[in-house]
Structure formats: structure tokens, C-alpha cells
Amino acid sequence: xxxxxxxIRARLLAWLLPLLVLxxxxxxxxxxxRAVVPVQAAFDQALINAAVxxxxxxxxxxxxxxxxxxxxxxSLLRTDIVDQVYFRVVDPNGxxxxxDSDLRGPTNPLGPTLFDADFRGQPLRxxxxxxxxxxxxxxxxxxxxxxxxERAARDLILSRILPDLGLVxxxxxxxxxxxxxxxxxxxxxxxxxxxxxxxxxxxxAVSGAPDEVRPLIDALNRLFSLIGxxxxxxxxxxxxxxxxxxxxxxxxxxxxxxxxGEARAPDAAIGASVAGAPTELPARLERVREATSRVTRLxxxxxSLARSTPTSHDASSRKRIDLAExxxxxxxxxxxxxxxxxxxxxxxxxxAAIDAxxxxxxxxxxxxxxxxxxxxxxxxxxxxxxxxxxxxxxLEVEDTGPGIPADQRERVFDRxxxxxxxxxxxxxxxxxxxxxxxALYGASVQIADSPSGRGTTVRVRFPLAxxxxxxxxxxxx
Numbered sequence: 003x004x005x006x007x008x009x010i011r012a013r014l015l016a017w018l019l020p021l022l023v024l025x026x027x028x029x030x031x032x033x034x035x036r037a038v039v040p041v042q043a044a045f046d047q048a049l050i051n052a053a054v055x056x057x058x059x060x061x062x063x064x065x066x067x068x069x070x071x072x073x074x075x076x077s078l079l080r081t082d083i084v085d086q087v088y089f090r091v092v093d094p095n096g097x098x099x100x101x102d103s104d105l106r107g108p109t110n111p112l113g114p115t116l117f118d119a120d121f122r123g124q125p126l127r128x129x130x131x132x133x134x135x136x137x138x139x140x141x142x143x144x145x146x147x148x149x150x151x152e153r154a155a156r157d158l159i160l161s162r163i164l165p166d167l168g169l170v171x172x173x174x175x176x177x178x179x180x181x182x183x184x185x186x187x188x189x190x191x192x193x194x195x196x197x198x199x200x201x202x203x204x205x206x207a208v209s210g211a212p213d214e215v216r217p218l219i220d221a222l223n224r225l226f227s228l229i230g231x232x233x234x235x236x237x238x239x240x241x242x243x244x245x246x247x248x249x250x251x252x253x254x255x256x257x258x259x260x261x262x263g264e265a266r267a268p269d270a271a272i273g274a275s276v277a278g279a280p281t282e283l284p285a286r287l288e289r290v291r292e293a294t295s296r297v298t299r300l301x302x303x304x305x306s307l308a309r310s311t312p313t314s315h316d317a318s319s320r321k322r323i324d325l326a327e328x329x330x331x332x333x334x335x336x337x338x339x340x341x342x343x344x345x346x347x348x349x350x351x352x353x354a355a356i357d358a359x360x361x362x363x364x365x366x367x368x369x370x371x372x373x374x375x376x377x378x379x380x381x382x383x384x385x386x387x388x389x390x391x392x393x394x395x396x397l398e399v400e401d402t403g404p405g406i407p408a409d410q411r412e413r414v415f416d417r418x419x420x421x422x423x424x425x426x427x428x429x430x431x432x433x434x435x436x437x438x439x440x441a442l443y444g445a446s447v448q449i450a451d452s453p454s455g456r457g458t459t460v461r462v463r464f465p466l467a468x469x470x471x472x473x474x475x476x477x478x479x
Contacts, residue, residue, distance in 0.1 A: 010181060010185060011177075011178055011181045011182070014177055014181055015174060015177065015178070018173075018174070018177055019174065022170045022173060022174070023170070026163070026166045026167065026170050029162075029166055030159065030162050030163050030166055033162040034155075034158055034159055034162060037158045037162070038154070038155050038158050041151075041154050041155075041158070042151060045127070045150070045151055045154075046116055046127070046129070049116070049127065049128065049129045049144055049145075049146065050114045050116075050129050050131065052079060052087075052089075052144045053089075053114065053129050053130075053131035053142045053143070053144040054114075054131060055079075056071065056079070056089060056091065056131075056142045056144065057131050057132075057133035057140070057142045059071045059075070060091065060099075060133045060135065060140050060142070062135045062136050062137065065137070067093045067094065067099065067135050067137060067140055068099070069091050069099040069100040071091075071100060076100075076101075079144075082146065084149045084150040084153070085146045085147040085148070085149050085150055086124070086146065086147045087144070087145070087146045088101070088102045088105050088121065088126070088128075088144070088145045088146070089101040089102065089105070089142070089143060089144045089145070090102050090103065090105040090107075090142075090143045091140060091141070091142050091143075092109075092140065092141045092143070093135075093137075093140050094135065094137050094138030094139060094140060099140070101143075104121075104122075105121065105128075105143055105145060106119065106121075106143075107119070107128055107129075107130040107141070107143040107145070108130040108141075109130075109141065110132075110139070110141075111130040111131065111132050111141065112132065113131075113132070114129055114130075114131050115129065115130045115131075116128070116129050117129070117130065119145070121145060124147050124148075125147065125148045126145045126146070126147060126148070127145060127146060127147075127148050127151065128143060128144060128145030128146070129143070129144055129145070130142070130143050131143075131144075184212075187211055187212055187215050188215060188218075191206065191211075191215065191218070191219065194206055194207075195222070203226040203227070203229055203230040204226070205223040205226065205227070206219050206222055206223055206226075208220070208223075253289070254290060254294060258290060261290065319359050320357045320358055320359055321357065321358075321359075321360065322355055322356075322357055323355060323356055323357070323358045323360055323363055324354075324355050325351070325354040325355060325356070325363075325388035325395060325397060326351035326352070326353060326354065326388055328360075328363055328364065328367060328388070328397075329349050329351050329367065329386050329387070329388050329397070330349060330351070331364075332364065332367040332368060332371055332386065333347060333348070333349045333371070333386055335368070336368075336371050336372070336375060339375055340375055340384065343375060343378075343380055344380040344381055345375060345378055345380065345381070345382050345383070345384055346382070346383045346384065347371075347375070347384045347386075348383075348384070348385055348386070349385070349386045349387070350385055350386075350387045351387065351388050351389070352387075352388065352389035352390065353390065354388050354389055354390045354395040354396075355395070356395055356443070356464050356466070358443060358464075362439050362442065363397075363439075365435065365439065366397070366435070366436050366439045366440065366462065367386070367397060367399075369431075369432040369433070369435050369436050370386075370397070370399040370432075370436060370460055370462075371384070371386060371399060372432060373399075373432045373433065373460075374399050374400075374401040374403065374458075377401070377403040377404060378401045378402060378403040378457070379403065379404075382401060382402040382403060382457070383401070383402045384399065384400070384401045384402075385399070385400045385401075386398070386399050387399075387400070393465065393466055394463045394464055394465055394466060395463075395464050395466065396461050396462060396463045396464065397461070397462045397464075398459060398460065398461040398462070399459070399460050400452050400453075400457065400458070400459040401452065401457045401458055401459075402452060402454065402456050402457035403457050403458060404457075405451060405452070405456070405457055405458050406421065406449055406458050407421075411449040414433045414449070415433050415434055415436075415437040415447070416434065417431060417434045418431065418434075419434075433447075433460075436460075436462065440462050440464075443464055443465075444464075444465055445462050445463055445464045445465070446462070446463045447460065447461070447462050447463075448460070448461045448462075448463065
């Protein structure tokens with residue numbers, strides 16, 4: 003859980019950090035522009051004022067233009083602690099009246115004109131100002147290096163960025179702490195789950211949990227409920243299976259013991275045979291065979307039941323199954339049993355097909371036919387059908403047996419449930435297997451009286467687009 007919390011924090015920070023940095027940069031640029039423009043304008047205005055002051059000292063005497071600027075005034079003009087200040091006065095004829103003769107600027111400005119240049123290897127900010135004289139405009143050029151401008155800009159950036167950066171760091175710290183506080187219910191939930199024993203499958207407490215955590219708690223509670231139901235079903239299944247296997251195995255052991263006892267007394271057996279009383283050995287061995295067959299059948303059914311769960315179902319193994327061929331093969335495999343029991347076993351088929359796992363449908367049909375043969379008396383009739391009707395296809399087995407009472411037609415799908423006074427010798431798993439396999443395909447199993455009024459009809463209806471129904475099957479399991 004710790005790693006999950008750290009991961010969520012890291013993800014939040016990874017999302018928030020670029021956004022906060024973008025906001026920081028945007029805000030700093032905006033603040034910088036708002037602050038630096040007035041400062042630069044003030045510096046520019048100081049340059050213009052200096053140019054105006056120099057222009058005021060331009061005189062026109064006779065036919066010539068003169069610059070009346072004392073050395074003290076020039077020294078005062080050039081005085082600056084941070085920057086170098088330069089100036090030049092150019093008469094209407096292009097002659098330098100004073101200042102730095104190599105200083106260049108706009109030659110015919112119409113008003114105060116600011117410009118940027120490179121002078122003596124340094125960046126320069128300057129202004130050209132026209133001074134009107136009778137012989138034409140005299141241009142006053144004043145420029146200074148940009149040291150104090152750069153220093154002012156740097157100070158402004160730092161004064162804006164550092165507080166904003168501090169706010170970003172505080173915001174990230176708040177996010178880190180807030181995420182830990184928000185995720186604390188998840189940590190508590192993890193502790194509850196870790197502290198539970200494997201058998202503690204009761205619901206987790208929902209009270210006090212945030213709304214965002216409740217869906218997770220509800221999902222866990224549903225999972226615990228399904229696991230508990232599955233464990234209960236497995237426990238009942240094991241108990242019932244042990245009970246069902248105990249009886250035929252005990253009978254099998256008794257018959258084997260008696261057969262061994264008779265085999266160890268050959269003289270008595272021979273004497274009894276000679277006297278006209280045949281031994282019990284053949285009869286006992288026949289009962290051994292019947293008990294063995296019953297145990298084998300039960301073991302096969304238990305295996306089929308275990309394989310017909312949603313977790314064992316492999317939907318990728320489905321293929322198109324012709325139900326008519328399936329019915330024909332199923333009837334052919336059971337025809338000998340029906341003949342021995344003097345039963346009329348037949349099939350009535352129509353074209354029908356679904357996508358399914360072949361062994362599952364084969365097992366479903368085998369259990370339906372086996373049930374019918376077991377419970378239909380001698381001379382009875384069993385008919386297996388398949389067809390397509392409306393939006394479904396169906397498999398159906400009709401017999402002329404004793405029937406199933408309407409009030410017990412739901413219970414016969416329970417594992418190991420057998421009808422009272424049942425004489426078929428079954429284990430109570432046949433229809434349970436049918437129900438489990440049908441649930442895998444979203445099919446329904448219907449039990450009705452035979453149309454003849456005697457016996458039972460069991461119909462399995464498959465939707466045309468047969469799809470698994472894992473949730474329902476899992477809850478039934």
C-alpha cells in the first residue's frame with residue numbers, strides 16, 4: 003500500500019508540476035512586462051530630458067550654429083555611477099558641434115526618436131532629438147550603456163520569480179500532505195484486509211468511508227460474498243460426494259469380502275453345488291460389478307460437474323455443433339442399454355446448430371438420456387429431439403417414466419437431490435450437471451409433463467447467439 007500511495011503522489015506531482023511551472027513562467031513573464039515597461043520608460047524619459055537640456059544650449063549667431071555648453075555642464079551630463087553616457091550635437095550641415103564624433107544615430111528625426119545600437123563594443127540605448135534653427139534642424143544625440151537597465155530587469159525578475167517559486171514549492175508540499183490525508187482511508191482499508199484470517203469473509207465496514215472509496219469497498223464485499231458462497235458450495239459438495247461414495251464403496255467391500263470368503267471354502271461350495279444348491283459367488287460378483295459401475299458413474303459425474311464450472315469453461319474452444327448429429331451419436335451410444343431394459347429409444351431431429359464446446363453438449367445430452375433410461379420402466383418409450391424454434395434452438399428428451407412432481411422440479415437441479423421413492427439408482431447429479439452446463443450458454447432448462455400425459459419432458463433452450471453467463475453461473479455455484 004505504501005508503494006501505491008507513493009505512486010499516486012508521484013503521478014499527481016508529475017501532472018501538477020509542469021502545470022505549476024507553466025503558470026509560474028506565464029505569471030512571471032506577465033509580471034515582468036508589467037513592471038519592466040514603466041522602468042524602461044523612465045530611463046528613456048531621462049535620456050530625452052538630457053537631450054532636451056542639451057538642445058536648449060544650441061545657439062544661432064550670425065550665419066552659424068553654436069553649442070553653448072560649458073565643461074561643467076558636460077561633466078554633469080556624463081556623470082553616472084553605473085553607465086557610460088555619450089552625446090553628440092550635429093549641425094544642419096552634418097558637422098559635429100560637440101561631444102563624441104563617432105556616435106551615430108538617426109540623422110533626420112522629426113521628434114524624440116529612441117534607438118538601440120552597439121557603441122565601442124557595448125550595447126547602447128540612445129535618443130535623437132531635433133533642435134530647430136534658422137538654418138535647419140540641429141540633431142542632438144544622447145546615449146548611455148544599458149547596465150542599470152539590465153540590473154533593474156534582473157532585480158524585477160528575481161523579485162517576481164522567487165515569491166512565485168516559493169508558492170509553487172508550498173503548493174507541492176500541500177499536495178503531498180493532502181494526498182496522504184486523502185489516501186489514509188485506503189491505508190486503513192488495506193490494514194483491515196491484511197488483518198483478516200482466510201476464513202473471515204464478512205463485509206468490510208462502509209461507514210465513515212469517503213464516497214470515492216465506497217465502490218471499492220462494495221466490490222470487495224461482493225467478492226468476499228462470492229468467495230464465501232463458493233467455499234460453502236465446495237464444502238457441501240465434498241461432504242455430499244463423500245457420503246455418496248461411502249455407500250457404494252461399503253457395499254463393494256462387503257460383496258468382495260463375502261466372495262473371498264466363499265472362495266476360501268471350496269469344499270463347502272462344491273458340496274452345496276453337488277447337493278443342488280448353487281453357490282452365491284456368481285451373484286455376489288454381479289453385485290460387485292454393479293457397485294463398481296455405480297462408483298465409476300458417480301466418479302465420472304463428479305468430474306463432469308467439476309469441469310462444467312465457469313472457471314473451467316473455455317469459450318475459445320467453441321465451434322459450430324450440429325445438434326442433429328449430436329443427438330444421433332448420443333442415442334446410438336445408449337441404444338444397447340435401452341434394449342436390455344426393453345425400452346424404445348429413438349430420435350426426432352430437425353436442422354439446428356449452435357456454437358459450443360462439444361464435450362459439454364455431449365455430456366449434457368448423455369445425462370438427459372441416462373436419467374430417462376434409469377427411471378423409465380420396461381416397455382417405456384424415450385424420444386430425443388432437437389430443432390430450431392423462433393429465436394432459439396433446443397434439445398429435448400421425452401420419456402414415459404413416473405414423472406417429476408411440479409413442486410420438486412426446481413429442487414432436482416440441486417446436487418445429490420433425489421426424489422422420494424426413486425427407484426432408478428442414480429446419484430442425484432445428472433440434472434445438476436445439465437443445469438450447470440446450460441448456465442454456461444445462457445440457456446434455460448424446462449421440465450414439463452409429457453404430452454401423452456405420462457412421463458416427463460426436459461427441454462434445454464439455447465439462444466441463437468449462445469454466450470456464457472459467468473455472473474449467474476458463479477452465483478449459482
